[in-house]
Amino acid sequence: MTRITLENLGRDFGEFTALANMDLTIADGEFVALLGPSGCGKSTTMNMIAGMLEPSHGEIRFDGRNMNGVPMAKRGVGFVFQNYAIFTHMSVRDNLAYGLKAQGVGRAEIARRVGEIAELLQLSPLLDRRAAGLSVNILQRLAIGRSAVVEPSIFLMDEPLSNVDAAFRAVMRSELKGLQRQFKQTMVYVTHDQLEAMTMADRIAVMDHGKLLQVGTPLEVYNHPADTFVARFIGAPGMNLLPGRVTGGDGAPVIDLGAAGHSGALRLEQTGDILFGFRPEEVVPDANGPLAMQxxxxxxxxxxxxxxxxxxxxxxxxxxxGETPAPQQGETFRFSVPERSVRLFDAQTERAL
Known part of the structure; x- marks a missing residue:
């Protein structure tokens, strides 16, 4: 296992900053997902960890050793791309064995490890089939197996499931987590799919526009988003954020939400304009609730x-x-939000309060 440390890491392409001043430590054997929309810098980060890109500034360290300038082949990383890049003229068996042969592993050990990974990924019946003509789902499974079989200390995966069908993605989420646990690898997983990140990762690093916004467990980033971007991006649907203003003085302050009503009495220290946040799942239908919307x-x-x-x-x-009686289109829905479910954000900075 290997600990990865990124310190003040940045990458510029001309005048464009793809990644700015990233500080992140990934523990030995930890599964960390880099999560964010396209263009947020997550693949750039992974490519620098792999050695495919050199940082413009900052350091990458594996177990304290500075890896800047160290070629990819000497970093001990396994890499699975979105486009699986399988040798289609080879059999499934030969694809799985390719990296082991390149490392000079003995034939008996190759046979053992190829057999084990094929069994784990349900590829055993296909070992003697040529890769050409196999389904996309199987090819992606084969790409994962080809990298995993060499048992790298660091496993990097760049959107490996984005080209496969939904049913297969659900299966592979469980299999990938089990694979990582079995080999005790440090895994960095790039995705724009929050479901993949939430279900597989030990911690999630949420990124946007080349910046690391928040790092935490799936529950931490869901329940306590650091800013409005994380609040909206995590969750399906994302967090509701209604502009409001604290009123009521020292007695029983509430948040005036204009046409939507008010928050109900809250224990607040803030004053002025804020954003009133709550998860769609945490709303309580309430005929006498302080909030009403059409x-x-x-x-x-x-x-x-x-x-x-x-x-x-x-x-x-x-x-x-689904069993709850729901109002029809055009009707008014009255509701309340429990105080424990309320999240407040600064209206100007959009940071959590």
């Missing part, structure tokens, strides 16, 4: 109903259990 649309998705709400300039979403 239903503009209702989506039934399996066991859930998602209400789209509006009141003046405010927009929000609410998730209800």
């Amino acid at each position: 239903v503009t649309a209702a989506e039934r998705i399996g066991p859930r109903i998602i209400l789209h709400l509006a009141a003046g300039d405010h927009r929000a979403k609410v998730v209800l259990d």
Whole structure:
């Protein structure tokens, strides 16, 4: 296992800054997901860890050893790309064995390790098939196996499941987590899919526009987002953020939300303009609730109903259990938000308060 330390790491392409001053430590055997939208700098970060790109400034250290300038082949990393880059003229067996042969591993050991990884990834019946003509799902599984079989101390995965179907992604999320636990590898996983990050990673590093915004466990980034970007990006749907103003003085301060009503009494130290945040799943339908918004649309998705709400300039979403009686389009929905579920953000900086 290997500890990865990124210190003041940055990468510029001409005048464009792809990554700015990133500080992140990934512990031995930890599974960390770099999560963010396209262009946020997550693949650039991974490529620098791999040795495919050199930093413009800062350091990358593996177990304290400075890796700047060390070629990829000498870093002991395994890499799986979004485009699986399989040797289609070779058999599945030969693809799996390719890296081991390059390392000079003996034939008996190659046979053992190829057999084990093929069994784990359900490739055993296909070992003697040529890779050409295999499905995308199988090719991506083969690409993962080819990198995993050499048992690198660091495993880097760049959106490996983005080209495969939804059912296969669900299976592979579980298999990848099990694979990482079995080999006790330090894993860095790049994705724009929050579900992948939330279900697999020990910690999530949320990025946007070349900046690291927050690092924490899946529950930490979900329950306590550091700013409004993280609040909106994490969750399906993301957190509701309604502009409001603290009123009521020292007695029982509330947040005036204009046409949507008010928050109800809260224990607040803040004053002035703020953003009132709450998760769609944490809304409580309440005929006497302090908040009221009109239903503009209702989506039934399996066991859930998602209400789209509006009141003046405010927009929000609410998730209800499918058994809960839901108002129809055009009706008013009254509700409350428990104080423990409220998250407040500074209206100017958009940072959590």
